[in-house]
Amino acid sequence: MTRSRRELLSRAGGALAAVGTTAAAGCLDFAAGDGPQGPEGTPATLSCTDEEFVRLEAPFSEPVETRTVEANGTRVELSTEGTSETYGSSLRLVLRNNGDAAVATRGEHAYSIQRRTGAGWQEVRGSPTGEPVELPREDRSLATNGTYSWSVTLEEDALASGVPGTEIAVCPPLGPGTHRFVYWGVVDAAPVGIEFELVG
Known part of the structure; x- marks a missing residue:
């Protein structure tokens, strides 16, 4: 035509x-x-409007070691590709046993994702059911040069679905500010963590 x-x-x-x-x-x-819809900077605390939300309690006490920790004479190191990430991007972390002997751990999900607040470090995740929950733990050995690796997507639904078999949520929404990833699963050792900035 x-x-x-x-x-x-x-x-x-x-x-x-x-x-x-x-x-x-x-x-x-x-x-x-x-982009991130939560409070900016360093909020006084993390408040959730959902009355059923029960924030995860940190299963460890301060201080948190930065990047390296000793476990029975064996050095374990936590590393990351960067310390500033945009909302929705992935924070990649690796925990490596750099020592000469295996170390006992509580598995890959023995970690917290916290936000710095005026009241101290607070977990961003919690239970949306009104009942407290605990993260799964499993007795695992991390061999010499063995690693755990994570690719943590900095977005609410991704963080909530990062632990299989556990119903958790993020509240309030993530906001620009200082956060940290803390692995507390090395048996007989202090927790080890890395701070990072979440930006819009």
Whole structure:
């Protein structure tokens, strides 16, 4: 079928307008709140509007060692690729046994994700059911040069689904500020952690 030049230009213009509308809608979606929606900086505390929310309690006491810890003469190191990550990106961490003997651990899920507040470090996750929950623990041995590795996506649903078989949520939403990942699963050793900044 033969079309006039004017008709073809008109159809092309309509297609470009549709693409432009879609692109603008994507920008509006991002501007409407795809970034971190929680409190900024160092909030006084972490408050949740959900009355059923029960925050996870830290199964360890301070102080938290930075990056390395000793367990029965064996050195265990926690490392990360970066200490500043944007909302929705992944924080990659590795716990490695750098010593000459195996170390006992409580498994891969023996970690906390905390936010610095005026009241101290607080876990960002908790139970949405009104009942307290505990993170799963399993007795595992980490051999010499053995590792645990995590890719922690800094987004509420991803953090909530990061522990299989456990119903947890993040409340309030993540916000720009100082956080830390703490592995507390090395038996007979202090917890070891790394601080990182979550940015918009």
